[in-house]
Amino acid sequence: MISGGMIRSAVRASGSHTACSIRIGAASQLASVSKRQLRGLYPDTQVGDRRWISVYGYTQSKALIYSRYGEPKDVLQLHKHSISAPHGTQVNLRLLAAPLNPADVNQIQGVYPSKPPFQSTLGTQEPAAVAGNEGAFEVLSTGSGVKTLSKGDWVVMKQTGQGTWRTHAQLDESQLIKIENKDGLTPLQISTVSVNPVTAYRMIKDFCDWDWMRAGEHWLIQNGANSGVGRAAIQLAREWGIKTLNVVRERKTPEETEALKKELTDLGATAVVTEAELLSGEFRNVVHELTRKGQEPIRLALNCVGGKSATALAKTLAPGSHLVTYGAMSKQPVSLPSGLLIFKNLVFDGFWVSKWGDKNPQLKENTINDVLQLTRAGRFKDIPVEEFKWKWDTEGSELVAGVQETLSGYRSGKGLLSTLSWLSNDFG
Numbered sequence: 377m378i379s380g381g382m383i384r385s386a387v388r389a390s391g392s393h394t395a396c397s398i399r400i401g402a403a404s405q406l407a408s409v410s411k412r413q414l415r416g417l418y419p420d421t422q423v424g425d426r427r428w429i430s431v432y433g434y435t436q437s438k439a440l441i442y443s444r445y446g447e448p449k450d451v452l453q454l455h456k457h458s459i460s461a462p463h464g465t466q467v468n469l470r471l472l473a474a475p476l477n478p479a480d481v482n483q484i485q486g487v488y489p490s491k492p493p494f495q496s497t498l499g500t501q502e503p504a505a506v507a508g509n510e511g512a513f514e515v516l517s518t519g520s521g522v523k524t525l526s527k528g529d530w531v532v533m534k535q536t537g538q539g540t541w542r543t544h545a546q547l548d549e550s551q552l553i554k555i556e557n558k559d560g561l562t563p564l565q566i567s568t569v570s571v572n573p574v575t576a577y578r579m580i581k582d583f584c585d586w587d588w589m590r591a592g593e594h595w596l597i598q599n600g601a602n603s604g605v606g607r608a609a610i611q612l613a614r615e616w617g618i619k620t621l622n623v624v625r626e627r628k629t630p631e632e633t634e635a636l637k638k639e640l641t642d643l644g645a646t647a648v649v650t651e652a653e654l655l656s657g658e659f660r661n662v663v664h665e666l667t668r669k670g671q672e673p674i675r676l677a678l679n680c681v682g683g684k685s686a687t688a689l690a691k692t693l694a695p696g697s698h699l700v701t702y703g704a705m706s707k708q709p710v711s712l713p714s715g716l717l718i719f720k721n722l723v724f725d726g727f728w729v730s731k732w733g734d735k736n737p738q739l740k741e742n743t744i745n746d747v748l749q750l751t752r753a754g755r756f757k758d759i760p761v762e763e764f765k766w767k768w769d770t771e772g773s774e775l776v777a778g779v780q781e782t783l784s785g786y787r788s789g790k791g792l793l794s795t796l797s798w799l800s801n802d803f804g
């Protein structure tokens with residue numbers, strides 16, 4: 377048997393940034409501590425069936441971190457550390473779910489314009505950043521100065537670049553947006569609301585003077601229509617009386633392509649075509665037919681692919697329309713025939729939700745709430761996901777392999793880190 381004094385010494389020796397926990401059931405001297413003894417020593421600590429407990433208010437956490445840029449499989453590591461009890465306006469959080477978005481991988485590769493600083497705050501050997509930009513978290517505890525959040529609230533990050541691929545985090549209240557009404561919402565929905573739906577929403581609302589009197593008689597066209605942004609654009613446009621012409625890449629078989637088209641049509645897409653159809657000489661006629669010989673103008677194009685696909689989108693636009701580029705999945709530059717500028721006076725814009733959100737924090741919050749309202753009402757459907765369950769003993773290599781897949785293309789769903797199955801409120 378082992379005494380309380382010995383446990384305390386073991387904990388103290390572990391230091392503040394590294395493991396501050398006691399393993400139950402491990403083949404060690406500590407293994408013989410009974411749950412009852414632990415509860416007596418640390419009345420606030422619940423043991424349950426978990427193998428790790430926190431003491432002195434410390435919370436055990438794991439984070440996917442990187443200390444240099446490169447492919448996720450080469451630079452991403454799982455780092456274990458502990459988080460102290462929150463003070464002042466600090467808030468301790470646990471992860472519910474976090475998506476693996478293309479931009480997250482670009483950030484790890486070092487090719488994304490926003491680069492979270494490498495810091496030593498998590499006790500890593502080298503200064504490091506926590507990966508991930510989006511996610512849903514639950515409040516575990518709050519410092520005495522926190523005014524707007526309490527235990528059990530669900531939050532998302534106010535800004536990107538905070539590092540969301542971690543089981544727990546300690547952030548300042550000012551960095552968080554509270555989900556005012558989480559009723560009827562799932563962690564998946566909340567974890568994926570702040571980037572892609574907000575991007576789609578703002579691009580549709582802010583880059584075109586839609587004539588709302590002509591609802592149902594005007595169009596937008598987009599490539600990457602099966603992406604998270606694309607699916608959001610389809611559903612928001614449907615809500616707002618805008619028809620959508622959607623471009624996807626062919627799947628391996630005609631049946632799979634048809635299934636994808638049907639998936640998007642079920643979301644509210646007016647028409648779905650393949651990239652091959654878009655690039656064919658016939659496409660002009662297709663557009664002519666769909667738009668009732670041009671009487672229903674295509675007023676906006678959303679481009680996340682670039683290259684020939686972007687050029688083909690631009691050619692369908694009515695004079696004076698906008699093409700907004702927000703992604704570059706093909707890694708090909710956007711090239712434009714001069715005539716589109718001279719004779720059609722098209723406008724080419726770019727949109728970056730991170731920058732927009734930093735400048736418009738309240739509008740971002742309102743936009744999130746609008747989308748969540750639609751979600752609650754069943755009018756905004758979940759994106760398909762491939763879930764990676766993050767348990768305490770999940771190997772870092774498993775998680776990293778999931779991340780590495782993010783940019784692979786032709787996926788059936790977006791990667792999603794989900795911790796719900798093993799984390800619970802009493803942990804920390």
Ligand SMILES: NC(=O)c1ccc[n+]([C@@H]2O[C@H](COP(=O)([O-])OP(=O)(O)OC[C@H]3O[C@@H](n4cnc5c(N)ncnc54)[C@H](OP(=O)(O)O)[C@@H]3O)[C@@H](O)[C@H]2O)c1
Nearest residue numbers: 575600603604605625702703704705706727728729785786
């Ligand atoms: N600017 C902003 O503020 C902002 C905000 C959000 C997202 N984005 C960008 O928007 C894009 C989509 O993001 P997401 O999270 O919605 O994506 P996602 O759900 O992960 O889907 C990825 C999309 O990219 C397509 N794709 C992948 N590789 C491609 C390639 N080589 N050529 C053409 N298409 C390819 C996929 O089509 P297949 O299924 O056919 O592979 C799919 O439609 C990304 O570039 C992302 O960085 C930008």
